[in-house]
Amino acid sequence: xxxxxxxxxxxxxxxxxxxxxxxxxxxxxxxxxxxxxxxxxxxxxxxxxxxxxxxxxxxxxxxxxxxxxxxxxxxxxxxxxxxxxxxxxxxxxxxxxxxxxxxxxxxxxxxxxxxxxxxxxxxxxxxxxxxxxxxxxxxxxxxxxxxxxxxxxxxxxxxxxxxxxxxxxxxxxxxxxxxxxxxxxxxxxxxxxxxxxxxxxxxxxxxxxxxxxxxxxxxxxxxxxxxxxxxxxxxxxxxxxxxxxxxxxxxxxxxxxxxxxxxxxxxxxxxxxxxxxxxxxxxxxxxxxxxxxxxxxxxxxxxxxxxxxxxxxxxxxxxxxxxxxxxxxxxxxxxxxxxxxxxxxxxxxxxxxxxxxxxxxxxxxxxxxxxxxxxxxxxxxxxxxxxxxxxxxxxxxxxxxxxxxxxxxxxxxxxxxxxxxxxxxxxxxxxxxxxxxxxxxxxxxxxxxxxxxxxxxxxxxxxxxxxxxxxxxxxxxxxxxxxxxxxxxxxxxxxxxxxxxxxxxxxxxxxxxxxxxxxxxxxxxxxxxxxxxxxxxxxxxxxxxxxxxxxxxxxxxxxxxxxxxxxxxxxxxx
Amino acid sequence: xxxxxxxxxxxxxxxxxxxxxxxxxxxxxxxxxxxxxxxxxxxxxxxxxxxxxxxxxxxxxxxxxxxxxxxxxxxxxxxxxxxxxxxxxxxxxxxxxxxxxxxxxxxxxxxxxxxxxxxxxxxxxxxxxxxxxxxxxxxx
Amino acid sequence: xxxxxxxxxxxxxxxxxxxxxxxxxxxxxxxxxxxxxxxxxxxxxxxxxxxxxxxxxxxxxxxxxxxxxxxxxxxxxxxxxxxxxxxxxxxxxxxxxxxxxxxxxxxxxxxxxxxxxxxxxxxxxxxxxxxxxxxxxxxxxxxxxxxxxxxxxxxxxxxxxxxxxxxxxxxxxxxxxxxxxxxxxxxxxxxxxxxxxxxxx
Numbered sequence: 001x002x003x004x005x006x007x008x009x010x011x012x013x014x015x016x017x018x019x020x021x022x023x024x025x026x027x028x029x030x031x032x033x034x035x036x037x038x039x040x041x042x043x044x045x046x047x048x049x050x051x052x053x054x055x056x057x058x059x060x061x062x063x064x065x066x067x068x069x070x071x072x073x074x075x076x077x078x079x080x081x082x083x084x085x086x087x088x089x090x091x092x093x094x095x096x097x098x099x100x101x102x103x104x105x106x107x108x109x110x111x112x113x114x115x116x117x118x119x120x121x122x123x124x125x126x127x128x129x130x131x132x133x134x135x136x137x138x139x140x141x142x143x144x145x146x147x148x149x150x151x152x153x154x155x156x157x158x159x160x161x162x163x164x165x166x167x168x169x170x171x172x173x174x175x176x177x178x179x180x181x182x183x184x185x186x187x188x189x190x191x192x193x194x195x196x197x198x199x200x201x202x203x204x205x206x207x208x209x210x211x212x213x214x215x216x217x218x219x220x221x222x223x224x225x226x227x228x229x230x231x232x233x234x235x236x237x238x239x240x241x242x243x244x245x246x247x248x249x250x251x252x253x254x255x256x257x258x259x260x261x262x263x264x265x266x267x268x269x270x271x272x273x274x275x276x277x278x279x280x281x282x283x284x285x286x287x288x289x290x291x292x293x294x295x296x297x298x299x300x301x302x303x304x305x306x307x308x309x310x311x312x313x314x315x316x317x318x319x320x321x322x323x324x325x326x327x328x329x330x331x332x333x334x335x336x337x338x339x340x341x342x343x344x345x346x347x348x349x350x351x352x353x354x355x356x357x358x359x360x361x362x363x364x365x366x367x368x369x370x371x372x373x374x375x376x377x378x379x380x381x382x383x384x385x386x387x388x389x390x391x392x393x394x395x396x397x398x399x400x401x402x403x404x405x406x407x408x409x410x411x412x413x414x415x416x417x418x419x420x421x422x423x424x425x426x427x428x429x430x431x432x433x434x435x436x437x438x439x440x441x442x443x444x445x446x447x448x449x450x451x452x453x454x455x456x457x458x459x460x461x462x463x464x465x466x467x468x469x470x471x472x473x474x475x476x477x478x479x480x481x482x483x484x485x486x487x488x489x490x491x492x493x494x495x496x497x498x499x500x501x502x503x504x505x506x507x508x509x510x511x512x513x514x515x516x517x518x519x520x521x522x523x524x525x526x527x528x529x530x531x532x533x534x535x536x537x538x539x540x541x542x543x544x545x546x547x548x549x550x551x552x553x554x555x556x557x558x559x560x561x562x563x564x565x566x567x568x569x570x571x572x573x574x
Numbered sequence: 575x576x577x578x579x580x581x582x583x584x585x586x587x588x589x590x591x592x593x594x595x596x597x598x599x600x601x602x603x604x605x606x607x608x609x610x611x612x613x614x615x616x617x618x619x620x621x622x623x624x625x626x627x628x629x630x631x632x633x634x635x636x637x638x639x640x641x642x643x644x645x646x647x648x649x650x651x652x653x654x655x656x657x658x659x660x661x662x663x664x665x666x667x668x669x670x671x672x673x674x675x676x677x678x679x680x681x682x683x684x685x686x687x688x689x690x691x692x693x694x695x696x697x698x699x700x701x702x703x704x705x706x707x708x709x710x711x712x713x714x
Numbered sequence: 715x716x717x718x719x720x721x722x723x724x725x726x727x728x729x730x731x732x733x734x735x736x737x738x739x740x741x742x743x744x745x746x747x748x749x750x751x752x753x754x755x756x757x758x759x760x761x762x763x764x765x766x767x768x769x770x771x772x773x774x775x776x777x778x779x780x781x782x783x784x785x786x787x788x789x790x791x792x793x794x795x796x797x798x799x800x801x802x803x804x805x806x807x808x809x810x811x812x813x814x815x816x817x818x819x820x821x822x823x824x825x826x827x828x829x830x831x832x833x834x835x836x837x838x839x840x841x842x843x844x845x846x847x848x849x850x851x852x853x854x855x856x857x858x859x860x861x862x863x864x865x866x867x868x869x870x871x872x873x874x875x876x877x878x879x880x881x882x883x884x885x886x887x888x889x890x891x892x893x894x895x896x897x898x899x900x901x902x903x904x905x906x907x908x909x910x911x912x913x914x915x
Contacts, residue, residue, distance in 0.1 A: 120736040120740065121736065121740060124740075182744075182747050185743075185747075186740050186743045186744055186747070187740075189739075189743055190736050190739050190740050190743065193648070193731060193732050193739060194731055194732055194734070194736050194739060195731075195736075196731055217655070220743060220746060220747050220750075221655075221656060221659045221660075221746065221747065221750050222659075222750075223747070224747045224748070224750035224751035224754065225663070225750055225751070225753075225754040227751055228751050228752075228754035228755050228758070229754065229758075231853065231857065232755075232758060232853065235842060235849065235852075235853050239841070239842040239843060239849075239852075240842070240843040241842045241843055241846070241849035241852075241853070242843075242845075242846055242849060243758070243762065243846070243849060243850075243853075258843060259843060259844060259845045259846065259849075261762075261766050261767075261845065261846040262762065262846055262849075263670070263761060263762060263765050265669070265670075266666065266670075266758060266761050266762070269665075269666035269669065270666070270754060270757075270758070273662075273663070273666075273754075320659050320662050321662055321665075324665070324669075332669055333668075333669050333672035335672065336665065336668060336669050336672065339665075587803070588796070588799060588800030588803050590797065590800055593793055593796050593797060593800070594793075596793075597789070597790070597793040600789045600792075601786065601789065604782065604785050604786060604789065607909070607910055607914060608778065608782050608914070610914070611773055611778070611910075611913075611914035611915075617915070620914070620915055621915045624910040624911075624914055624915050625910070625915075627910070628906050628907050628909075628910050631906045632903045632906050632907065635792060635899050635902055635903050635906070636899070636903065639792055639793075639796045639895075639899045639902075640895075640896050640899045640900075646732065646733055646734045648732045648733070648734055648739070649734060649738075649739070649742050652739075652742055652743060652746055653742070653746065653749075655746075656746040656749050656750065657749070659750070660749060660750055660753040663753055663754060663757040664757075666757060666761060667757060667760050667761055667764070670761045670764055670765050671764065
């Protein structure tokens with residue numbers, strides 16, 4: 001993509017940009033693809049939000065473009081709404097944020113930050129992208145298949161999911177996507193363990209590398225259970241087994257033909273066994289990005305580098321033991337609920353430690369308020385709102401009231417959107433000079449930043465209010481239930497905020513592509529950063545460093561007393 | 575930081591004689607497993623014995639064929655971490671142990687928690703009522 | 715960046731931080747994920763079995779003699795592949811090819827026996843839909859069978875590569891043989907647990 005490196009080694013266009021084995025090209029492939037998937041997921045949500053704000057009225061502009069069985073007379077049908085909901089969640093999590101956080105940033109930045117010439121297995125890296133893309137396209141194509149897309153949410157709870165024809169494609173593409181993630185995770189782990197430059201001990205790795213490392217462990221060990229669970233559900237769909245179907249199941253007045261004897265709850269356990277660590281996969285790399293940006297722009301070392309790393313490791317370990325807090329009202333055993341309540345409270349400790357370190361890092365710094373720093377600063381309070389609103393959901397008593405309300409949706413969107421995605425966008429502004437040797441425009445960046453932050457609060461804030469007011473989630477027509485009516489006005493606010501958020505992404509997209517070719521040229525190390533990725537040319541050539549760098553110090557040696565410059569690069573001996 | 579690559583593969587120089595011995599041991603153990611199943615033990619004993627023999631066989635293959643014996647510590651660590659996280663999968667099983675107890679009947683549950691832990695027994699029998707519908711899954 | 719950049723140059727680098735080659739570490743991490751995959755399947759098996767009202771004895775409904783034969787075949791193939799590794803270690807090309815071919819033949823034999831077993835069951839009208847027991851039986855043995863197929867592909871690839879002399883000069887080759895061996899032993903271990911779990915207990 002972009003930037004031409006004419007001349008050296010006779011690589012054809014396809015080898016260089018399509019089936020490239022260069023981690024940087026693969027990283028950018030991931031970046032563009034996952035941003036596109038984020039847009040698609042966002043568009044699906046835009047349609048849903050119209051239905052939620054104005055149930056029963058035709059979708060403007062696009063309504064008549066859909067076939068009549070999806071949207072008769074331009075009004076969204078219930079089935080269509082369900083598939084939009086399922087696909088929005090799936091696309092955003094598995095095709096948008098995770099590939100962006102891990103596939104894109106991890107791929108591009110991690111080898112550079114540890115001083116490696118490439119990933120440990122470059123060809124496997126390429127395969128990982130080329131299984132992710134077909135998996136994603138297969139997922140999207142399910143809208144066009146007979147029976148439509150999956151309709152039972154990104155969680156796919158049986159038995160509902162198993163009686164839905166779109167589920168087969170969902171499961172198949174999940175298996176493909178999981179394979180892609182596994183290839184990536186193995187690669188990241190081996191790279192981090194084996195390929196560090198001389199002198200780059202584990203305790204000299206930037207926080208971002210640690211975040212990617214812990215994330216990869218989570219991906220490696222949490223995804224296979226979902227793969228197994230998906231295979232079982234696929235068997236249920238294709239070969240009519242009854243892994244998740246209880247005895248004497250009656251669907252629409254007809255007895256289900258299968259043998260029965262399975263356990264619907266088993267799926268929930270196995271699904272959340274993955275999906276809770278997955279939440280930390282969504283959160284840890286963005287936290288790493290924020291840590292990089294904050295250290296760089298406060299011009300002082302991070303407060304508590306080791307605390308942050310140990311917190312991340314603690315989060316990684318604990319994240320495997322908290323999953324059933326998603327299942328408090330599922331009929332799970334009550335004594336086990338208590339266990340998960342306790343572990344959930346425990347995992348909030350390292351999370352708070354991380355946030356506290358980030359806040360304390362600001363103290364006494366001479367802060368540069370550039371665009372990436374604004375995103376990093378916005379991350380802290382917005383993510384904190386997301387995190388703190390999660391506590392009532394981790395306590396069984398309050399969860400029973402809140403679980404099926406909009407509160408849950410508000411909570412995790414604060415975490416993932418105004419937390420992770422804000423940080424990931426900040427990462428784009430921060431590393432753009434590395435990718436293209438040019439800078440993104442500051443003015444457009446500011447418009448994008450303020451517009452996004454305010455509208456995001458306008459979408460997810462109302463969800464919290466609605467949820468506390470008792471509005472049920474997953475409803476096609478919120479006005480169908482009387483108790484939702486008093487807070488219906490908030491739905492309208494959220495919908496218009498969502499459309500404004502879409503508008504505010506236009507400067508970002510324009511800025512991205514415009515700056516790629518016409519942005520202001522930047523020197524090798526425009527942010528005066530200390531970490532290794534700024535010690536090679538921008539964009540780095542194939543093989544990254546001209547000669548293997550040697551690392552002499554920790555990652556955040558800013559404002560060291562007695563030095564001329566306020567930063568001391570890891571590669572500078574003195 | 576790095577270096578010391580002279581050690582190469584030398585610590586796992588293949589030992590053909592050992593492989594043959596392991597092979598014979600595995601064959602004998604296979605016969606033992608099948609033989610145990612022939613005497614039709616009660617289920618708990620059969621399961622315990624069967625798993626025990628399978629564990630021995632698996633450790634033989636892992637330690638000697640896969641050279642885990644004397645392997646680099648890093649790989650041991652990776653496996654320990656994996657096994658640790660895998661062990662967490664015991665939790666769903668525990669949940670279902672409790673579920674299957676609930677299926678039996680509230681009376682059974684009360685019998686399994688006699689007196690003493692009155693509060694606990696109460697909590698369990700209460701969840702019996704909560705679980706009355708056959709399909710615990712929710713969703714609109 | 716004067717010479718052509720060769721990405722594979724970093725794959726045979728024994729001079730790593732950990733002292734383990736990239737390839738070997740990669741294979742072990744892959745096996746770690748496989749452990750989680752099969753651990754989940756076994757967990758599901760235990761859960762379904764405990765929550766069901768009745769569960770048949772495997773030897774009542776499945777063909778134990780054939781399965782025992784398969785166990786013997788698979789264990790033998792585990793020995794032959796480790797012998798192939800020993801020969802590769804000594805750079806004995808003919809010996810390597812002999813043992814590797816034996817491994818592949820044995821694994822094909824495993825699949826043939828398995829096919830007979832499945833065939834007999836299908837003839838009786840028994841399939842994965844029959845009951846939860848058969849569902850887990852077909853799923854687990856089927857998934858194991860897919861792993862066998864993958865192993866055959868890898869081993870056949872190595873056998874083919876061994877006929878080219880220059881691969882013997884490449885230090886990567888022994889690592890590949892070792893990796894294939896590790897995977898194959900893992901498949902064997904899975905069967906060691908599957909066999910009693912499904913057929914005998």
